[in-house]
C-alpha cells in the first residue's frame with residue numbers, strides 16, 4: 001500500500017476512481033488534456049514545500065537557490081517557445097494572468113473591449129460578476145449573425161465609439177482562427193493596448209498551426225493546461241518595456257508565493273512543446289477536429305460557423321430537439337465527457353443552453369487519429385438521436401471502453417505519478 005492510500009483511503013479512492021474514469025472514457029472537454037508523467041512528477045514533487053516570494057535572484061525568503069534555477073529555466077523556455085521578449089511564469093491560473101495584466105495597464109473605470117461571454121468569450125473578459133467586469137468598463141463585441149465569425153465591423157465601430165484603453169482578443173468557445181493582425185490594426189487606430197488571451201489555442205500557436213499573437217500584442221496571456229498540455233496554471237508574455245509592471249502586478253499585486261512545483265511543471269511543458277513530436281501533435285489535434293466536425297455534420301448535426309479551424313467545435317443540439325444540459329448528460333452516460341455551452345445569439349439560459357462544446361486535444365494526446373474520430377462522431381450522432389435509450393448508451397459505453405484500452409492515457413489507471 002502506498003502512503004496516500006494508507007493514510008487517507010477516502011481521498012485515495014476518489015483519485016483512483018478519477019484515474020479509471022480518465023482512462024476508460026472519452027475526455028472531450030475542449031479545455032482539458034493529459035499532461036506527461038514527467039510533468040505530473042514535478043507537480044507532485046518537494047517543490048510544493050518551498051516559499052519563494054519575489055523573482056529569481058530577488059526573493060524574500062532564503063533557500064531559493066534551486067527554485068531560482070527552475071523559474072529561470074521556465075522563463076527562458078517560455079520566451080524561446082513563443083519568441084517573446086519577456087515572460088512571467090508565476091500566475092497560478094489564466095484568470096490571475098488576465099487580472100495582473102489589467103492591473104498593469106488599466107485604472108478602475110477604464111474602457112475595455114472584450115468578446116461577449118455568450119458568444120465565446122471568457123468570464124475574465126468583462127463578465128459582470130468577475131473582477132474584470134466589476135473594476136473596468138467592458139464593452140462586448142460579438143460574432144456576425146450570418147457566419148458566426150468575429151464581426152470586425154462591429155469591433156471597429158465599438159473601438160471608435162468607446163476609445164478603449166485596452167482591447168482583449170481571445171476566446172473560450174470560438175471554433176475559428178483569430179486574426180491577431182486585425183485586432184492590432186484596430187488597437188493602433190484608436191490608441192489602445194492589445195492583450196491576446198490565447199489560453200485555448202496556445203498549443204496550436206506553439207506548434208506553428210495558429211498564427212502567433214506575440215508579434216502583435218502588448219500582452220499575451222494563456223493557461224498552460226489546455227492545448228499546451230502542461231500543468232493547470234497561467235503565463236504572461238509581454239514586451240520587455242511592460243515586464244516591470246507585469247511582475248509587480250503578479251507579485252505582490254495579485255499573488256503571494258509562486259507554486260514552484262507547478263512552475264517546474266510549466267518549464268517541462270515548454271520544453272516538450274518545442275519538440276518535433278509536439279508539432280505533429282498540434283497538427284493532429286486540428287486534423288482530428290476537422291474529421292470529427294465533418295462526421296457530426298454528415299450525421300445531421302449543426303455546427304456553429306459550419307465547422308472548425310482549431311481544436312474545438314460548438315454543436316447546436318436544438319436542431320435534434322435537445323437542450324445542452326440533456327445532451328451533456330446523454331453523452332456522459334455513454335462515457336463521452338463534454339460541456340454544455342451557449343451558442344451565439346442563444347435564446348436559452350446559460351444553465352441549459354442550446355449547445356455543447358467538443359474538443360480533440362485530450363483524445364489526440366492518447367494517440368487517437370482520424371479513424372477514431374469517425375467512430376467517436378458516429379457514437380455522438382447515434383446517442384443524441386436516441387437520448388432516452390439507456391440500453392444503447394450502455395452499449396456505446398462498452399464499445400468506447402474497449403477502444404480506450406488501445407489508447408492508454410499517460411498515467412494509465414494509476415492514480416499518481418510517484419513511485
Ligand code: PLP
Pocket residue numbers: 031092093094095096122124170171172197198199200223233234
Ligand atoms: N482565458 C480563457 C480564454 C479561458 O478559456 C480560460 C479558462 O477556461 C481562462 C482564461 C481562465 O483560466 P483558469 O481557469 O486557469 O483561471
